[in-house]
Amino acid sequence: MNRGFNFSAGPAAMPTEVLERAQEELLNWNGNGCSVMEFGHRTPEFTELLEQTEADFRKLLNIPDHYRVLFMHGSASHQFAMVPMNFLAAHDTANYLEQAHWSKKAIKEAQNFANIHVQKGFHQTEEGLAIVPESEWQLDDAGKYLHFTSNETIVGVQFKSEPKAFAGKLVCDMCSDILSRPIDIEQYALIYAGAQKNIGPSGMTVVVVREDLFEQMQTHRVPSLFQYPLMAEHKSMYNTPPSFGIYLASLVFEWLLEQGGVEAIEQVNQQKAQLLYDAIDASNFFHCPVAKNSRSVMNVAFTLSNPELDSMFLQQAKEQGLLALKGHRDFGGMRASIYNAMPLEGVQTLVDFMQEFERKV
Amino acid sequence: MNRGFNFSAGPAAMPTEVLERAQEELLNWNGNGCSVMEFGHRTPEFTELLEQTEADFRKLLNIPDHYRVLFMHGSASHQFAMVPMNFLAAHDTANYLEQAHWSKKAIKEAQNFANIHVQKGFHQTEEGLAIVPESEWQLDDAGKYLHFTSNETIVGVQFKSEPKAFAGKLVCDMCSDILSRPIDIEQYALIYAGAQKNIGPSGMTVVVVREDLFEQMQTHRVPSLFQYPLMAEHKSMYNTPPSFGIYLASLVFEWLLEQGGVEAIEQVNQQKAQLLYDAIDASNFFHCPVAKNSRSVMNVAFTLSNPELDSMFLQQAKEQGLLALKGHRDFGGMRASIYNAMPLEGVQTLVDFMQEFERKV
Numbered sequence: 001m002n003r004g005f006n007f008s009a010g011p012a013a014m015p016t017e018v019l020e021r022a023q024e025e026l027l028n029w030n031g032n033g034c035s036v037m038e039f040g041h042r043t044p045e046f047t048e049l050l051e052q053t054e055a056d057f058r059k060l061l062n063i064p065d066h067y068r069v070l071f072m073h074g075s076a077s078h079q080f081a082m083v084p085m086n087f088l089a090a091h092d093t094a095n096y097l098e099q100a101h102w103s104k105k106a107i108k109e110a111q112n113f114a115n116i117h118v119q120k121g122f123h124q125t126e127e128g129l130a131i132v133p134e135s136e137w138q139l140d141d142a143g144k145y146l147h148f149t150s151n152e153t154i155v156g157v158q159f160k161s162e163p164k165a166f167a168g169k170l171v172c173d174m175c176s177d178i179l180s181r182p183i184d185i186e187q188y189a190l191i192y193a194g195a196q197k198n199i200g201p202s203g204m205t206v207v208v209v210r211e212d213l214f215e216q217m218q219t220h221r222v223p224s225l226f227q228y229p230l231m232a233e234h235k236s237m238y239n240t241p242p243s244f245g246i247y248l249a250s251l252v253f254e255w256l257l258e259q260g261g262v263e264a265i266e267q268v269n270q271q272k273a274q275l276l277y278d279a280i281d282a283s284n285f286f287h288c289p290v291a292k293n294s295r296s297v298m299n300v301a302f303t304l305s306n307p308e309l310d311s312m313f314l315q316q317a318k319e320q321g322l323l324a325l326k327g328h329r330d331f332g333g334m335r336a337s338i339y340n341a342m343p344l345e346g347v348q349t350l351v352d353f354m355q356e357f358e359r360k361v
Numbered sequence: 362m363n364r365g366f367n368f369s370a371g372p373a374a375m376p377t378e379v380l381e382r383a384q385e386e387l388l389n390w391n392g393n394g395c396s397v398m399e400f401g402h403r404t405p406e407f408t409e410l411l412e413q414t415e416a417d418f419r420k421l422l423n424i425p426d427h428y429r430v431l432f433m434h435g436s437a438s439h440q441f442a443m444v445p446m447n448f449l450a451a452h453d454t455a456n457y458l459e460q461a462h463w464s465k466k467a468i469k470e471a472q473n474f475a476n477i478h479v480q481k482g483f484h485q486t487e488e489g490l491a492i493v494p495e496s497e498w499q500l501d502d503a504g505k506y507l508h509f510t511s512n513e514t515i516v517g518v519q520f521k522s523e524p525k526a527f528a529g530k531l532v533c534d535m536c537s538d539i540l541s542r543p544i545d546i547e548q549y550a551l552i553y554a555g556a557q558k559n560i561g562p563s564g565m566t567v568v569v570v571r572e573d574l575f576e577q578m579q580t581h582r583v584p585s586l587f588q589y590p591l592m593a594e595h596k597s598m599y600n601t602p603p604s605f606g607i608y609l610a611s612l613v614f615e616w617l618l619e620q621g622g623v624e625a626i627e628q629v630n631q632q633k634a635q636l637l638y639d640a641i642d643a644s645n646f647f648h649c650p651v652a653k654n655s656r657s658v659m660n661v662a663f664t665l666s667n668p669e670l671d672s673m674f675l676q677q678a679k680e681q682g683l684l685a686l687k688g689h690r691d692f693g694g695m696r697a698s699i700y701n702a703m704p705l706e707g708v709q710t711l712v713d714f715m716q717e718f719e720r721k722v
């Protein structure tokens with residue numbers, strides 16, 4: 001098999017052009033005589049790469065100077081602890097929307113460090129799983145922030161726009177839809193995203209945080225590498241950063257700029273999702289468990305009307321180079337993750353296969 | 362320039378064969394139709410890779426079952442906090458040897474979490490910088506462990522064998538000499554090593570820890586990803602691991618086994634170091650600031666008798682493909698890091714260049 005269309009939820013597909021470029025210069029980066037991963041991080045060459053990576057990221061999401069961009073070690077799950085540890089003193093409260101899998105993990109972690117006010121964010125409606133309308137939320141006004149997950153990867157539920165409450169004090173787990181569409185950063189105190197969907201390989205997390213919040217932060221007895229102000233002071237180089245991950249991110253950002261930026265990729269993303277949801281809705285065999293107004297443009301969850309055919313579906317898909325369509329172990333069914341790197345052609349091939357499969361069974 | 366000989370202290374040179382293999386399968390790993398970095402971490406394919414990586418690591422260092430091997434996010438600096446956070450309650454004490462740069466950072470971080478008893482580990486002797494003889498150490502017997510740095514990367518000072526004190530309760534920062542020689546793991550409670558010297562790219566750290574210590578650990582209010590017992594329970598997959606780093610580590614371990622393991626590479630390492638130190642000692646122009654009994658086999662620090670020639674030396678070296686010889690910004694001079702991936706030929710080329718340089722000036 002050559003390269004297939006990879007629908008993995010994460011670690012997820014990278015643009016083929018990016019991997020080809022990385023492949024080409026893997027042993028000798030920019031004619032320097034060694035790989036980028038063999039390069040000292042305090043050298044002018046690497047420092048320049050890091051600065052360019054940040055500049056491209058800022059350009060893509062239109063991030064002004066009073067927000068700091070951090071390339072951090074580790075994953076989104078680290079941020080589940082870092083956010084409350086930095087933002088909350090022991091007597092402080094914060095609001096968390098409880099959506100599905102990931103927000104529950106964020107809540108559980110935050111509860112180790114402070115009082116957390118939990119608001120149910122998802123409910124089952126006649127049309128399927130949906131976001132609870134904001135008019136029904138009851139939040140704690142004294143909360144320091146409101147935490148939500150812009151796109152719930154596992155069940156394929158996505159906010160179409162930012163909540164209105166806590167404007168400027170939103171904290172967002174943007175793991176699975178960052179860079180897929182423009183955002184209004186001024187609504188946020190902080191956003192974080194593990195790299196392994198729309199940015200690069202796992203093991204790195206991008207954080208954007210409003211700098212004026214640093215002075216209120218509770219960094220006493222917080223591990224140094226967990227302190228946002230310290231990481232910002234050292235420009236993501238308090239210690240050796242995950243340099244190869246940063247390099248790949250730089251190539252992805254360059255690629256995205258070449259595609260026309262997030263405004264352009266959003267159009268493609270919408271088209272891809274539309275194509276797939278339309279096919280599912282038109283079919284009596286496939287079913288989407290999510291209500292239309294809450295459906296994710298990044299992760300399309302669907303079920304077969306006969307779950308006994310699941311493994312046959314997956315097997316035949318794989319044989320045709322349609323990879324990693326299995327749903328999350330906690331939810332079953334299928335899930336097609338169609339992040340930025342998935343071309344329209346990949347989704348078209350999946351839709352054709354689904355229709356063929358339905359005809360045959 | 363083609364690939365040079367890269368003497369970087371870290372991120373450091375990888376074996377060229379490993380990079381070639383990674384290059385070959387970067388877009389299509391094992392015929393799976395995608396890159397290893399695009400692979401879901403809960404798939405059978407990745408799980409098998411992780412298990413094989415651990416098995417090879419255990420084989421290389423002869424690690425028995427009652428020690429757990431963890432592939433963790435982040436870097437050695439994370440461990441500076443994790444070790445005291447897990448091992449020490451607020452009233453507990455631990456002993457730390459104060460050696461140079463890195464151990465000082467470890468001490469500073471640990472002091473945020475508990476009482477630390479500091480013993481001076483390095484001193485200046487007539488022969489140069491040296492390890493203080495163990496007979497002169499005064500340790501706190503009530504300490505939970507003794508922390509030391511087996512190889513002080515920055516100044517090139519290395520323990521020839523484990524301290525005798527705190528046998529079984531040693532905690533070691535083994536960043537820059539892990540896998541360079543056999544170790545007697547039973548002397549240790551825990552060892553940790555950031556990947557970017559002898560293992561793989563930065564952004565991952567390997568931890569080996571005695572499992573029976575888990576029950577005493579202080580995991581209350583420690584971030585989940587900082588808890589050794591939890592990481593062990595989840596076999597390094599509490600969340601998405603740094604999967605591409607693990608993959609490269611697996612290739613490095615395979616390569617090392619092919620070289621004959623750590624016993625064989627130790628011989629080569631000794632030969633390389635001997636060659637370089639002999640050349641420095643034989644010369645009146647180059648000087649090693651470290652006493653013979655404390656010299657590192659991994660990082661060879663040396664100075665030019667006329668520091669004004671430093672930049673000319675570096676420039677000419679680079680032109681001949683001898684890269685990254687500049688000493689650490691805090692110490693100046695030169696440093697040739699000659700980890701496992703540096704072939705004997707690279708050191709010979711360096712020695713030839715040094716002799717030529719000396720002749721000419």
Ligand SMILES: Cc1ncc(COP(=O)(O)O)c(C=O)c1O
Pocket residue numbers: 009010075076077078102149151152153154173174175176194600601602
């Ligand atoms: C929305 C969301 N948040 C958090 C995470 C956790 O990320 P990690 O495993 O890198 O900690 C994921 C992982 O898929 C996710 O999709």
Ligand SMILES: Cc1ncc(COP(=O)(O)O)c(C=O)c1O
Pocket residue numbers: 239240370371436437438439463510512513514515534535536537555
């Ligand atoms: C001995 C030693 N300890 C700790 C570190 C810190 O590693 P990191 O920058 O990955 O946190 C280094 C880095 O070179 C080192 O050589």
Ligand SMILES: [Mg+2]
Pocket residue numbers: 098099100101102103104149152
């Ligand atoms: Mg959620």
Ligand SMILES: [Mg+2]
Pocket residue numbers: 280281282283284285286287288
């Ligand atoms: Mg339908």
Ligand SMILES: [Mg+2]
Pocket residue numbers: 459460461462463464465510513
């Ligand atoms: Mg030290």
Ligand SMILES: [Mg+2]
Pocket residue numbers: 641642643644645646647648649
């Ligand atoms: Mg000399």
